[in-house]
Amino acid sequence: MEPKTFVNPKNGSALLLVGTMKGAFILSSDRDRERWEVSGPHFPGRTVYALAYDGRAGRQRLWAGTSNFFGTLLHSSDDFGRTWTNPDTAPIKFPEDSGQSLKQIWQIIPGREQEPDKMYCGVEPAALFESNDGGQRWSLVRGLFNHPHRAKWEPGGGGMCLHTVLLDPGNAMRMHIAVSTGGVYRTDDGGQSWQSRNQGLTAEFLPDKYPEFGQCVHKVDRHPSRPERLYLQNHGGLFRSDNAGDSWQDIGKGVPSDFGFSMVAHPHDPDTAYIFPLEREMRVGPDGKVRVYRTKNAGGSWEPLGAGMPQQDAYETVLRDGMAADALDPAGIYFGTRSGKLYASRDEGVNWRQILDRVPAITCVKTAAV
Amino acid sequence: MEIEVSGSTVAEALAGLWRAYPGLRDRILTEQGEVRQHVNVFVGEEDIRYCGGLSAPIKSGSSITIVPAVSGGTDD
Numbered sequence: 379m380e381p382k383t384f385v386n387p388k389n390g391s392a393l394l395l396v397g398t399m400k401g402a403f404i405l406s407s408d409r410d411r412e413r414w415e416v417s418g419p420h421f422p423g424r425t426v427y428a429l430a431y432d433g434r435a436g437r438q439r440l441w442a443g444t445s446n447f448f449g450t451l452l453h454s455s456d457d458f459g460r461t462w463t464n465p466d467t468a469p470i471k472f473p474e475d476s477g478q479s480l481k482q483i484w485q486i487i488p489g490r491e492q493e494p495d496k497m498y499c500g501v502e503p504a505a506l507f508e509s510n511d512g513g514q515r516w517s518l519v520r521g522l523f524n525h526p527h528r529a530k531w532e533p534g535g536g537g538m539c540l541h542t543v544l545l546d547p548g549n550a551m552r553m554h555i556a557v558s559t560g561g562v563y564r565t566d567d568g569g570q571s572w573q574s575r576n577q578g579l580t581a582e583f584l585p586d587k588y589p590e591f592g593q594c595v596h597k598v599d600r601h602p603s604r605p606e607r608l609y610l611q612n613h614g615g616l617f618r619s620d621n622a623g624d625s626w627q628d629i630g631k632g633v634p635s636d637f638g639f640s641m642v643a644h645p646h647d648p649d650t651a652y653i654f655p656l657e658r659e660m661r662v663g664p665d666g667k668v669r670v671y672r673t674k675n676a677g678g679s680w681e682p683l684g685a686g687m688p689q690q691d692a693y694e695t696v697l698r699d700g701m702a703a704d705a706l707d708p709a710g711i712y713f714g715t716r717s718g719k720l721y722a723s724r725d726e727g728v729n730w731r732q733i734l735d736r737v738p739a740i741t742c743v744k745t746a747a748v
Numbered sequence: 749m750e751i752e753v754s755g756s757t758v759a760e761a762l763a764g765l766w767r768a769y770p771g772l773r774d775r776i777l778t779e780q781g782e783v784r785q786h787v788n789v790f791v792g793e794e795d796i797r798y799c800g801g802l803s804a805p806i807k808s809g810s811s812i813t814i815v816p817a818v819s820g821g822t823d824d
Contacts, residue, residue: 447786447816448775466771471779479778 379422384460385415392704393746394722395440396714397426400738402442404459406748411710411724414733420459427699428499430486431746432513435494438748441513443483443499450480452499454513470499470507470516476523478503485699487543490550500540504531504557508569521570522555522563527591531560534594534613541698542598546605546622554608554623559594562610564623575623582614597641597698601648602705609651609677611641611698616653618677629677634664639698640713644726645705649676652703652711652727654696662693670701670713672727686730687721694719699742706747714740758791759802761812776814786817 385406394405401419428443440455452469453462472478482502489496497509506519542556561576574591594613610617616630630636635655644650657664668687694715701713720734753764766773790813
């Protein structure tokens, strides 16, 4: 089963990259984001947890992390999915002395603009890999792998995953990662050493409710122009940091549930962020409603956004990488569900419409501008 | 697909397979050199899990079969 059509983005086109449990889909539109071309399924039958677009240094390169019974691979495409690399040797492999074997690629992150050949991957079992040649060769970031806490990290329901990689855009030595279950870690020396950054984050399932590490952090996002501001969706709890993770404040009041997986910071307004609350038993949107919640005052209050989406008898789940924002103005907000629907808003979440349906369970949604 | 290789163990025989088809190694074995969980390797009709794993001995004329498991009921 190969794609029947392919997208034809032009400079300035908006891209949506949608990973699912059984393949990936690529959507393209003009800046108006009214009509979307769709191509797929790419990698039919393979689980796609991670997708990315690298537009640095004149590239127009897509990346995909895929897996099936025959292992986990990293692929790239320079023609918007018409052809993909199919490497003989798995590009990302744990060293033999690590005793670990790659299970999933959870995150593919092109580096900063000023480091056009730098890339990072967050993987399962939780580890960070980096590339210095645009993704051709990869090496384990041993400074994190050898952290003394790692032996006490535990798998969450989705596996022991390093699911969040956040680069400080203004400080090449600083980045954050997050692990379920392990917590948030930060490096200030380019990855050689890492410190836990979990003060104030709860671990309701541990005897010590505020441990140094071990929290089941579901997702962290940072505001691009105020990088010390981070928003965090925890396994129980919503938090904000204004000091790059040195401390976290509870911002979980006024939501129908403080449980959820995804967290997206607004691309332009540092006081705005989006979540998809899930009730704890079924892990679906509360009350049978499909609603995103938005804060516009840095978590002081939250408002439900559901116009255009079902508000009764609808039981939808959005996974931790299933929501994204584009960087256009007004910002587009997107999320994909485990039931295979993709919703989009062109006005920052006020109005929504479904732009994709009947695809396999959606695992990740990424945006890009060509 | 059939291919002739030589060796006195399954591992030696598979090494010959990897030389002929380099792309197969990482798809059959993990980076720790273990057969992937959902891949089955048989010597004749014997699953190597129960007769020595990759160190299982083979004789001249042995057939080694690599088959993906028919594993349904995933959590998706």
